[in-house]
Amino acid sequence: MQIFGERVKKELKEQGRKQSELAAYLNVRQSTLSEWLNDHNEPPMSAIPKIAAYLGVTADYLLGMSDEWK
Numbered sequence: 001m002q003i004f005g006e007r008v009k010k011e012l013k014e015q016g017r018k019q020s021e022l023a024a025y026l027n028v029r030q031s032t033l034s035e036w037l038n039d040h041n042e043p044p045m046s047a048i049p050k051i052a053a054y055l056g057v058t059a060d061y062l063l064g065m066s067d068e069w070k
């Protein structure tokens with residue numbers, strides 16, 4: 001899921017948000033989120049739509065199934 005981590009990090013940066021804020025929103029440790037974003041582990045499927053909603057993008061975009069983000 002290399003594309004996933006890259007796209008989440010890109011959106012966080014562009015929106016001026018922090019990984020710690022996203023981790024708090026998801027109620028996971030920042031280290032857990034970091035593992036997902038650096039492709040050391042995959043997020044549970046239930047987390048993907050939550051991350052997409054938080055960032056205001058589609059899950060398909062985050063997963064690399066579409067280049068359209070909205």
